[in-house]
Amino acid sequence: MSIQQKLLCSASKTLKSLFIKSLFLFCFLVVYSSIHAQRPIYKITATLNSFGTDTMRGTIDITWTNRSNAPLDKLGIHLWPNAYSDRNSTLSKQMVEQGHFDLLHARDEDLGGLYDLAFTSASGLPQKLTLDENNIDIGWINLNTPLNPHATIHLSSAYTLIIPKSFSRLGRTGDAYQLTQWYPHIAVYDDQGWHMMPYLDQGEYYNDFADYEVSITVPQRYKVAATGVLQSSEQKGDLIQWNFKASNVIDFAFFASPTFRHETLKVNVGAEEPVELNIYTDAWNTQDWKSAVLYGERALKFYSDWLGPYPYPQMSVVDAPFSKGGFMEYPMVAQIGATVDAAELDRVIAHEIGHTWLYGILASDERTHPWLDEGFNSFMEEQYMKAYYKDADESVFPTIIRDRHSMPDNVALKHAIRFNGDLQPSNTPPEHQKSDQYLLSAYLLPEEGLDMMLSMVGEEKMKMMFRQYFQDRKFTHVAPADIKASFEKICNCDLTWFFDGWANHAHEVDYRLKKFDSKLNNVTIENHGTSTIPVLVSGYEGHEKVTQNWIDGFAGKKVIHLDKNVDEVRLYDGLMGVNKNWQANSKPRNFKPSLTLFPKISNYFNPEINVTPVLGNNIADGFMTGLALTSGLFPQHHLKWFVMPMYGYDSQKIRYYGEGRYITDLKSNLFDKLLISVAASSFGYNLDTSYQFIDHFLRVSPSVGLKLNTTLDQPHLTRWIKYRYVDITQYYGKSNINNTYSRQQRHYGIHELAYQMSSDVSIMPYKAVANIQAGNGFVRLNVNYHQHFLGKDKMHGLWVHGFGGWLPYFNNSFATTAFSFNGIPSSGTAEKDYMFDEWLSGRNETGGLSGHQLFMRDAELKTLATVGISEKWMLAGGVSTALPLKYLHVYMDGTLYHSGVEQKPVFSYTGGLAVILWKDVFEVYVPILESRDIRESINFTYRNMWFDKICFQANFKLANPLNVVDGIQLKY
Known part of the structure; x- marks a missing residue:
């Protein structure tokens, strides 16, 4: 046998083997894939009691077939209403993370859940229901005998649903009810096992296609909009029973309200029978909804054209403006929340109707791949809006920060979040994302990728690709590979770049x-x-x-x-x-800057110089006017700057503040970003008419910061390592012996190395800073800690702070670095703000309004007393809480320190009422309780009236636009 024959024989055997294996694999996959073809049958009765109890009672019968190849000893069942029964449920915890505290602080009568469940088989044998250890809304029906492959079980139970107040999708608002995810629902079982998932506000569902027969009994004044087709309605005294039937749908939802106004229209979508479009409008909202029928009609036609004819007999659109469920899709029924104008109403009606195809018929796992329905549907929505609104303004930002050259809002937001390092791949599950991350990764990123695909293949071929996808996979569970296969059939191209590259790496382009x-x-x-x-x-x-x-x-x-x-x-x-x-x-990039009034969202082609008129005032320079010039600030630039020259009318001098920052990504295992900064400022700080010379300072401060990488187990934690050098020169007048004055200057420099960590966990955010400062004559160690334990919302709760400081070396320091109660106006060159970080109106002013300004330093006692100086160590802490009266807080602060006067440890305290107009920015303090040393301090001898002791914080330095941007985005 020749070598060619040997190769031919070998190839023949190989092909034979491959054929047999392929045939076996094909048969295996056909059998195994049938696990995906579950088709439960639900028969449910429900009677709504809207008079005081807000309950619904009824029965549920479930028919379920084991289409796998293995016996099952239990069935997974979702009891999602139970998420509203526990203030510590997974739902409540996620809502708190998103800054929503309604469920956490709900009254008992506003909670809800499923009760009285007791499943039995067709023979009447009880089937034990147990709850998941960690999630009260996940259950298991433990079968008395295993359910064999291809065997069917019939389960029945009575139930009582206590309908919660509207915190999320399920709930009640006044007399209206939104009954969504309201009944016990068997989970999906496939080759990966049971898909059990707790109910979430951010994060949707994965359900089997099923058939439903649902009888809903409500008071006769109610109208009902529901999944399915109304078969009949029967009057029963003062009640009406509505009987619905739905086939091949993934869920059943209904809405009941006494104020619904109902319109209907037959819509031809290219199917054999027209679709009945039903519009249910809240009575107070009829003006905004006068064109809702038109919007619904053209949405049905548009999606039918792009994907395939709408396959169900009816589609309902429900106005639910007061529901916390917002905008949500269910089979054959779309819930629409409050909208601001007709165009937005049109948009959201189209979007939610579109979900009938994208998730309702093409049923992806929304908890694993939310982008397959939200992203694809957002792309479709975009095509819809382009078709009907050629010049639609999609902006969410105020007009004052946009012009015709600004990049689109959603793109600017994406760049901003990407700059933070927070932009996540589309394949990221929703429970691992913050709200803004989820918006981008699930909605905007896939939409953007599909826009790229559209640009490559053209609209007609794109439509053909979507139609092929619908034809191949309608009424089945779908995964990214399924869509990829359908799309590639038509475009005859490799779309790995999108379904793998874009879905997993779009944030890294x-x-x-x-x-x-x-x-x-x-x-x-x-x-x-x-x-x-x-x-x-x-x-x-x-x-x-x-x-x-x-x-x-x-x-x-x-x-x-x-x-x-x-x-x-x-x-x-x-x-x-x-x-x-x-x-x-x-x-070439156009380096000619574009001048704009006030900061604007950046554009792609020109650097910007944003010009904003500014006003200022301090005791030395008097009233000041000037201009704030900034580079583009949003989205972030790697290099940005801020310059603010001002003219002081009393000093007749030019004063200024200027800063430049450069930020770059670091591709290391430890560090995420590098920030390099240089700042300079010069202002007057003391006006002495004796020598007609205005004391002023020059401050120059270079700095460098390293942002550590965020860890997966602590995504809310931000950490920075910072170094800065602060160089201070003070120019002042000095009195001589012969009653003359000379101009003097003093100079000192301070090195500071700091470690900063902060967490934006909603329920108890905190910030901690540890630093060491060193300069001529001193070494100073400080630790500051601030935390907010939230109450019913972000404006309430408990605020605590702590401080610890030690001066291991202190010897005639030029800078006023001894520990003190807080920062208050000083005299001469002894500035309490020894690094000149603060923007103060009267640094050396002890009288007048400026003399009542303080800034938070060291112990943070809210007092104007000049006692409380320590050249050795200081410990301090404080607490404040909001009172029922808006803006009013009560506070208490205390400190233990080594007193240089008494040469022993001393404890001092102060407490009182605070008016918090803007937390940490503008606050007014009225002391009521004070320790004896404070009451008897020297400067309080002339502050003998209670109102003389009132002080306030005005944190003007936060107005620095670079601080605003980096504080929000980078927690710098």
Whole structure:
């Protein structure tokens, strides 16, 4: 046998083996995939008692077949209303994380849940129901005998549903009821096992297709909008029984209200029978909803055109403006919350109707892959709005911070969150994301990726791809691979870049235009990220686009030759939100800045200089006017700056504050970002008419900060390591012996190394800072801690603070670094604000309004007393809480310190009422309780009236726009 024959024989055996294995695998998959084809049958009766008890009682019968190849000794069942029965449920905990505390602080009578469940089989044998140890809304029906493959079980139970107040989707608002996820629901069982999931506010569902027969009995004044088709209604005294039937749907929901106004219309969607469109409008909302029928009609037609004809007999749209459930989709019924205008109403009606296809019929696991329905439906919604609103304004930000050049709001938000390092892949489960992360990863990122796909293949082919997907997978559970297979059938292209690359790495796209040779028409692009999605390269001549090409993704550097002469090149033109480093999207970049009044959302092509008129005042310089000039601030730039020159009318001097910051990503296992900053400022601080010279200071401070990576187990924790050097020069007048004055200056520098950690966990956020400061004549160690234990909302609760400080070395320091009760106005050059960090109106003013200003330092006692100085150590703590009266707090602070006067430890305290107009920004303190040393302090001899002791905090430094941006985004 020749070598060729041996190879042929070997190949023949291999092919035979592969055929047998493939046949076996095919049969195995056919059998195994049938696990996905569960088709439960639910028969439910429900009687609503709306008179005082807000309960619903009835019975439920479930028929369920084990379509797997293994016997089952228990069935997983979701008891989702129970999430409203416990203030510590997973639902409540997530809502708290999102800043919603209604359920956590709910009254007992506002809670709800499922009760009186006792399942029996068809033979009447009880089947024990047990609850999950960690989630009260997850249960298991423990079967008396295992349910064999392909065997069927019939389960029955009575139930009582206590309907909670509307905290999320299920609930009551006044006389209206939103009955969603309201009944015991068998979980999905497939080749991965049981898909058990607690009920969440952010995070939806994964259900089997099922058949329903539901009889709903309500008071006769109520109308009912529901999943399914109304079969009949029967008058029973002062009650009406509504009988619905629904086939091949993933859930059953209904809404009942005495104020519904009902409109109906037959809509031709290309199916054999027209669809009955039902609009249920709340009576008070008829003006806004006058075109709702039109919106519903064209949404049904639009989605039918893009995907395939709407397959159910009816579609209901329900107005629920007061429900906390907001905007939500259920089979054949869409819930619409409050909207601001007609265009938004049109948008959300289209979006929620669209979910009938994308999740209702193409049933993805929303808890694992939320982007498969939310992202794809957001893309469809975008196409709908483009079709009917050519110039629709989708902005959510005020007009004052936008102009016609600003990038779209959602893109700016995405860039901002991406800059924080918080942008997460679309494949991230919702329970592992914050609200803004979820909005982007589940909605906007996949929409953006599909926009790219649309740009590549064109609208007609894109429609064909969606129709193929619908045709292949309707009424089945779907995963990303299923959509990919259907799409690739039509486009005849590899879409791995989207279903793998974009879904998992969209937050890491970082292509940069490095070089543009206009003579050779060559463009050099370098990939600085880990994603290798395709690149869109566009060329402009003048202001006209003359060429555009999609280039396959790549790693490293690549030179692209353009087929036409151009004078400008852009990456992802029209889709510039794709790229992480959005300032590297065009070349040559126009360096001519655009001047705008007030800070604006940035644009892609010009650096901005934002100009804002500012006013100021201090005792030395008097009334001041000036301009605040800033670079683009939102979304974040790697390099940003702020300059504020001002003219003092009393000093007749130019005063100023200026700062520049550079931030870059660090690709290391330990550090996330590097921040380098330089700040300089000069203002007057003391006015002495004797020598006609205004004391002023010059402060220069370079700094560097390293942001540590966020850990998976503590996603809310932000940590920074910071170093700064503060250089202070004070210019002042000095009195001489012969009654003359000379101009003097003093200079000192301080090094500071700090470790800062903060957590934005909603229920108890905190910030802690430990630092060491060193300069001529001193070494100072400080620890500060602040935490808020939330009450019923963010405006209530308990605020605590603590401080510990030690001066291991102190010897005639130029700076006033001894520990003190707080920061108050000083005299001479002995500034309590020895690093000149604060923006104060009267640094050396002990009288007048400015003399009552203090800033938080060391012990943070709210007092103007000048006692409480320690050159050794100090410990302090305090607490405050909100009173029922708005803005009013009560506080108590105390400190134990080594007194240099008494040469022993001394305990001092102060307490009183605070008016909190803006927490940590503007607060007024009225002392009521004070320790003896404070009451008898020297400067209190002339502050002998109670109102003389009132003090206030005005934290003007927070107005620095760089502090605003970095404080919010980076917790810097």
